Amino acid sequence: MSKYQYIQPCRELSGYVQYYWMLDMEDTYPLCEPHRLTPQGFIEIVFYYGDRYQLVSSGQRESHPRASLYGQRTGYLDILPTGRVGLMAVVFTPVGVRDLLHMPLGELANGCYSLGEVLGKEGQELEDQIMTALGFDERVQSLERFLLQRLKRRNEFENNRMRMVITRLLQNRGMLNVEQLADYACLSKKQFERVFAAYVGLMPKQYLRVIRFLHAVELKNRMPETDLATLAFHAGYYDSAHLANEIKTLTGHTSSTLFQLMCFSEDAESISWFLEG
Structure with a gap:
């Protein structure tokens, strides 16, 4: 059985975040065909708090970050679940994410990066909070505290x-x-x-x-x-x-x-x- 939830951001973040969503599947997901990520027009961060996913490229599988920042895409990316699916994502507005990441977004195009790789210690600490949170509401609260703090520096x-x-x-x-x-x-x-x-x-x-x-x-x-x-x-x-x-x-x-x-x-x-x- 699967559980899908959707929450809109707080008022202060409404111009920067489109929404948060979570997918939790109680049953173990058997290895099957990869899930294909196609161009979406926005940047998102996905936290895989269930079993790990794998990146699939040219028939080869490699480790996929547990907290993944996906840049804008002009192509596709294949990922493969390896067990129980549990993930939570923040979908940013097309423009708002620049004032939250504080970096030129063109550098992220067509890439998938670990949050720690992009945001350093702050990103790793946020990943740890999301992974240990008890539910969707608690994860959103942790994420919004983090985003509001970074929003203080913007053009x-x-x-x-x-x-x-x-x-x-x-x-x-x-x-x-x-x-x-x-x-x-x-x-x-x-x-x-x-x-x-x-x-x-x-x-x-x-x-x-x-x-x-x-x-x-x-x-x-x-x-x-x-x-x-x-x-x-x-x-x-x-x-x-x-x-x-x-x-x-x-x-x-x-x-x-x-x-x-x-x-x-x-x-x-x-x-x-x-x-x-």
């Missing part, structure tokens, strides 16, 4: 500028170009690309690509009978072949396989929550 001006850009980008479902976004931010294209990458974690063109892909998944989930050509037209792709190629590049799946896996799943729900802000 509010650039944060607000990028927050406005992201809002416009999501409202248009990624169907804008870099020049339009740079003009909206009142920056040159070069300045905008530098600031955007530091605050969001990808170059603007890469992020627009991810958002268009998420929009295609969102449309398919709302209109499951829609064919690929119609989906491509409404999501801003040249044609069905363009969309199919993007799906293969970003997820490693064919379009038919991806939609079978994601539509009406928790992953598809999280995409809808994210795009609706």
Whole structure:
């Protein structure tokens, strides 16, 4: 039996954290096919307080951090549970995480890092607190104390500028170009690309690509009978072949396989929550 819980952040963190979620499965999870993590448009930290997960790459398995910081992705990552599943995650807003980590987020792109590796002693201490906490509420309380302390050091001006850009980008479902976004931010294209990458974690063109892909998944989930050509037209792709190629590049799946896996799943729900802000 599995238990899924979801909690929104406190008011002070609402512009920085989208939500917290926890998945706890009482039964031991047998070794099976890896779970594929695809581009999501946000950065998250996941605490694996149950049995360890493994990273799977080119058929090889390696140790996976118990407290994992996932950067923005333009590709996919496979992880494999090895026993009882127990995990808790914090999903950040696209911009807010910069003022909590205090580092250029572009350095984290397409990576998975241990919290101690990124945040040093503070990260290791937080990991220890989460691993020994007695339940979801206690884990969220420990995490929010940590985040609120780090929030005292932030650049509010650039944060607000990028927050406005992201809002416009999501409202248009990624169907804008870099020049339009740079003009909206009142920056040159070069300045905008530098600031955007530091605050969001990808170059603007890469992020627009991810958002268009998420929009295609969102449309398919709302209109499951829609064919690929119609989906491509409404999501801003040249044609069905363009969309199919993007799906293969970003997820490693064919379009038919991806939609079978994601539509009406928790992953598809999280995409809808994210795009609706």
